[in-house]
Amino acid sequence: MPGNVFDQIFPLGEKNDAFAQYFTGQSYLAPLTSGSVPVMNVSFEPGCRNxxxxxxxxxxxxxxxxxxxxxxxxxxxxxxAPISMEPGTAIRVPAGTKHWHGAKADAWFSHLAFITPGEGVGxxxxxxxxxxxxxxxxxxxANA
Structure with missing residues (x-):
């Protein structure tokens, strides 16, 4: 764990071992809510991406x-083109969109992530x- 290396308002969570095979680098996962719309805080060490x-x-x-x-x-x-994400950036990724997200090479990164409920969600x-x-x-x- 990085300790105080990365200041953020939500918990860092545990190492994201369950999904580690889908990431380059180390990520962390903190479930914030459960139910029909679970919200996760996902944190990425510098250079980490999914x-x-x-x-x-x-x-x-x-x-x-x-x-x-x-x-x-x-x-x-x-x-x-890639989009730079800074605190306050909100992105909607429509279902069916091939994409990735992760930290910049020299910075920690954290985002909340959730999926809209519906049929056949996967x-x-x-x-x-x-x-x-x-x-x-x-x-x-800035953006690339």
């Missing part, structure tokens, strides 16, 4: 909402974001 993935769902379900609460990170949908994990693709992103700051 693999490309798609959230599926119908009848309004499967959209992912990401709310950056601390640090600095990236969100990228396939075929689109997650499809795909290939990792390669070091080559990740390495082309700016190290600090």
């Amino acid at each position: 693999d490309w993935h798609i959230h599926h769902g119908t009848d309004g379900g499967g959209d992912q909402i990401l709310l950056c609460t601390a640090g600095s990170g990236w969100y990228q949908a396939e075929g689109e 997650n499809e994990w795909l290939e990792p974001v390669t070091d080559e693709v990740y390495g082309r992103l700016p190290r600090n700051g």
Whole structure:
């Protein structure tokens, strides 16, 4: 655990061992709510990112909402420019969108994440974001 290395308003949580196979680097997971719309605080050590993935769902379900609460990170949908995420950034990822998100190379990053409820909600994990693709992103700051 990083101790006081990373200031944020929500708990860091435990090492995200259950999903470690879908991440490059170390992430942490803190469940904040349960029920029909569970909300998780996901924290990423510098350089950590998840693999490309798609959230599926119908009848309004499967959209992912990401709310950056601390640090600095990236969100990228396939075929689109990466978006810099800073505290206060909110992103809606429509169901069926191939995407990834994670920390910038030199910063911790934390976001709240939840999926809208509906029918057939599920997650499809795909290939990792390669070091080559990740390495082309700016190290600090603005959109690529």
